[in-house]
Amino acid sequence: KQEVTQIPAALSVPEGENLVLNCSFTDSAIYNLQWFRQDPGKGLTSLLLIQSSQREQTSGRLNASLDKSSGRSTLYIAASQPGDSATYLCAVNRGNTPLVFGKGTRLSVIA
């Protein structure tokens, strides 16, 4: 059974710092990896989707990379801002199966 782990569970950084969030998964035969952002009490907002044939995706200050052979993905956030404070979740699926989620990393960016 696929398991997704996100470390650290919480992270606090000063504004302007570049940071990396980590995601690892046990079954490397994944189809998609998707990163989400969740603000307190709200639903999930999709940030980046990496499909099976891709190795990375970029959107603005965000860059996500995928290394299937090692079972890892990283989400890089450049020049962090207080508005980036949220919980970041990664999720993977294999073939026609639903996404399996990690428990998230709670990020606080301090002004």
Added chain:
Amino acid sequence: DVKVTQSSRYLVKRTGEKVFLECVQDMDHENMFWYRQDPGLGLRLIYFSYDVKMKEKGDIPEGYSVSREKKERFSLILESASTNQTSMYLCASTIYSNYGYTFGSGTRLTVV
């Protein structure tokens, strides 16, 4: 942009009540999902559906059922609400498995 709409943001129900949580998507997506989210446990899959009138059990289906009579609507039913079903419920949809998921804004259900 795809929109997934969950009918209620907050609900308070009594133990033993039958509860309906509604989810509607507006982009003709094939696949729809119900998750619940609890502190320390993350998101767990309750039920999903890949087509109208089709349903599949997820990891924690006990105490729940679902209905998908139309492609755009996927309802989660708590047959007899219990306090351990107090949670955030999240609905999602995707057109195909290799596309990204879109989530609704969630329903915070409290059972008293």
